[in-house]
Amino acid sequence: MKTIALLGNPNSGKTSLFNLLTGANQQVGNWPGVTVERKSGYYKKERTICIQDLPGLYSLSPYSLDEQVARDYLTQTPPDVLINIIDATNLERSLYLTLQLMDFELPMVIALNMSDLLVSQGKTIDLDRLSYSLGIPVIATSALKNKGVDELIKTALTAPKAQPLDYDHRLESALVEIKKVAALNHRFDQIKLFEGDPFLLTKLSADQRTEINEIVRITEKLMNDEREAILVNERYDLIGQFIKLCVTIKNPATFNRT
Ligand code: BGO
Missing domain, CATH: 3.40.50.300 (P-loop containing nucleotide triphosphate hydrolases)
Known part of the structure; x- marks a missing residue:
C-alpha cells in the first residue's frame, strides 16, 4: 500500500x-x-x-x-x-x-x-x-x-525526494550551527528554529534556546534584517528568478503578470 x-x-x-x-x-x-x-x-x-x-x-x-x-x-x-x-x-x-x-x-x-x-x-x-x-x-x-x-x-509513484534549495551562505551557515545545537536533522526544523517557531523552541533546553538566539542575532546583524524577513526575502528572491526563467507573457501590455 x-x-x-x-x-x-x-x-x-x-x-x-x-x-x-x-x-x-x-x-x-x-x-x-x-x-x-x-x-x-x-x-x-x-x-x-x-x-x-x-x-x-x-x-x-x-x-x-x-x-x-x-x-x-x-x-x-x-x-x-x-x-x-x-x-x-x-x-x-x-x-x-x-x-x-x-x-x-x-x-x-x-x-x-x-x-x-x-x-x-x-x-x-x-x-x-x-x-x-x-x-x-x-x-x-x-x-x-x-x-x-x-x-x-x-x-x-517514481518521484525523487525533494532537495531543499540553497539560500544565502550566511543563512546556510546559521542553519548548520542550529543543527549542531538542537541535534535536529530535518532542515524544516532548523529553518523553523531560525524563524523563532514557538512550538519547536519549547522542545529545547534553556541553554539550547540561548545558543540559537545568539546564532540568529549574529545572522540578523550580518544580513541587516530580522529573522522572519530574512527567510521571506530569500524565498521570494528565488521565486522571482524561477518566474523570470519559466514564465512567458505574449503581450505584457494586455495581460497582468502574476
Ligand atoms: C468553483 N481548471 C479550472 N479552470 N478550474 C479549476 C481547476 C482547473 O484545473 N481545478 C479546480 N478548478 P477546489 P481547493 C467555481 O467551485 O477544488 C475550480 O480549495 C464555482 N463554484 O471547479 O474547490 C473548481 O479544494 C463557481 O471552482 O479547490 C472550483 O483547493 C464558479 O477551482 C475552484 C466558478 O477548486 C476551486 C468556479 C460554485
Whole structure:
C-alpha cells in the first residue's frame, strides 16, 4: 500500500483533484485531537494507492490548526509521496508554499493545475525549466477538464525526494550551527528554529534556546534584517528568478503578470 498526500493553497483545485482520483470512494473523519476534517480514499484505478487529502495552506507556521495538522502529519507519519498542487495562474504564491514543503525532503511531484486557464491569460509556463529549477517533476493538469491526472499519478509513484534549495551562505551557515545545537536533522526544523517557531523552541533546553538566539542575532546583524524577513526575502528572491526563467507573457501590455 502506498500513500500519496495532496497538499496546496486553498482554491488550487485540491478538492477537485481528490474527487477525480477517488470517485465515490472516500472516508471522512477528523484529524487526531482536533475538529479539522480529514478525507482519504483509494485511487479509483488502483486500490493499493491511498490518497490522503490535507487542509489547504498558505504556509507552514504553527499559527493555525490547519497548518499544525499538516506539519504533524508530514513529520510524524510522512506519506510515500507528496502531490503539491500549484495554481498555474498564481505561481508566486504557490511556489512560496512549495519551497517550504521541499524542506521536508519527501518525494514530491508538482501538479501545475488550472493550466487550462493560461492561454486566456496569454501566459506560457516552461515545464522543463520549472522542473529543472526546483529539481522536482512538474505535470500540467486541469482537474476541471480531467487532463494530465493519470500522468500525474504515474509520475508520483517514481518521484525523487525533494532537495531543499540553497539560500544565502550566511543563512546556510546559521542553519548548520542550529543543527549542531538542537541535534535536529530535518532542515524544516532548523529553518523553523531560525524563524523563532514557538512550538519547536519549547522542545529545547534553556541553554539550547540561548545558543540559537545568539546564532540568529549574529545572522540578523550580518544580513541587516530580522529573522522572519530574512527567510521571506530569500524565498521570494528565488521565486522571482524561477518566474523570470519559466514564465512567458505574449503581450505584457494586455495581460497582468502574476
Ligand atoms: C468553483 N481548471 C479550472 N479552470 N478550474 C479549476 C481547476 C482547473 O484545473 N481545478 C479546480 N478548478 P477546489 P481547493 C467555481 O467551485 O477544488 C475550480 O480549495 C464555482 N463554484 O471547479 O474547490 C473548481 O479544494 C463557481 O471552482 O479547490 C472550483 O483547493 C464558479 O477551482 C475552484 C466558478 O477548486 C476551486 C468556479 C460554485
